[in-house]
Amino acid sequence: MKRTVLIGILSLLLTLPACAPTREETARLTVVCTTYPIYLFTSSLTQGVDGVAVERLDTGSTSCLHDYTLSMADMKKLERADIIAVNGAGLEEFLEDALAATDARVIDCSLGVELLENLSHHHDEDGHDHGHWDPHYWMDPENARIMLANLRNHLVIIDADYAAEYEENARLSDAALRSCQGSMQDIWDECSSQQGERPRLITFHDGFQYFARAFDLELLASIEEEAGSEASAHEIVEITELVREYHIPAIFTEVSGSDATAKAISRETGCGVYQLDMVMSGEGTGVEDYERAIVQNLRTVTEVLK
DSSP states (O other): OHHHHHHHHHHHHHHSOOOOOOHHHHOSEEEEESSHHHHHHHHHHHTTOTTEEEEEOSGGGSSOGGGOOOOHHHHHHHHTOSEEEEOOTTTTGGGHHHHHHOOSEEEETTTTOOOOBOTTOSBOTTOOBOOSBOOOGGGSHHHHHHHHHHHHHHHHHHTGGGHHHHHHHHHHHHHHHHHHHHHHHHHHHHHHHHOSSOOEEEESSTTOHHHHHHTTOEEEEEOOOOTTOOOOHHHHHHHHHHHHHTTOOEEEEETTSOOHHHHHHHHHHOOEEEEEOOSOOOSOOSHHHHHHHHHHHHHHHHHHOO
């Protein structure tokens, strides 16, 4: 009797469907991206390509990557990576040991980008060296196109059997970025026709230099203020004086950054406080999500600085 019951149970178990493997387990090629913009561009390039999994590290959880440390989940992603796509320009100091130990191919998205010197090239109070070059180059859509091209140039070689699909996705993605540039130029042209001088920008994140240069904005001050820390007394006085001298109607914080000092300056001067997006985090899966964030940034700036 017991033997009959056991045979019946085994037969039932054999008829049950097995647990479906995850995409990562079935992927023939896994690309791990160190930042959200790279993830968006890589996702667009690999859309519809059979057997490719695109993952990203959890770097969007902090406003400053100098504070970032790899989690266990990050380490597991890096272990199964065939390709690691990095921002470069000194942004991924936290990844140096992991890259030295990996056999994965590394794509540096900064190749060919005209880098600007870092506005906050110094060792901060925590001893972080912010480096010589400003690594936030993706904030200029023209540089985003270079990033996309770098990713495409490597993928068509590494995964040559699917080169035609990568090329077509790259064509469509680049067209979307050019459309983004066109939309932003229209916004900027309309703003320029309504005022005689360049809008002046004061930000509480040092990553808007490329954004300002792309659209001829005058960046008066850029303060790297991280969560839990505030600008120095000297910086607060300096910004307050700039707001009054130039009659600045608004200053800008970063979506995931601190706004304590900006609000204090607002109370002192009456200027508004608005948020801009560094495109370091989000739930998007394609280049259109980058386009949406960047266009909204310029729209916010031109509307409040009229």
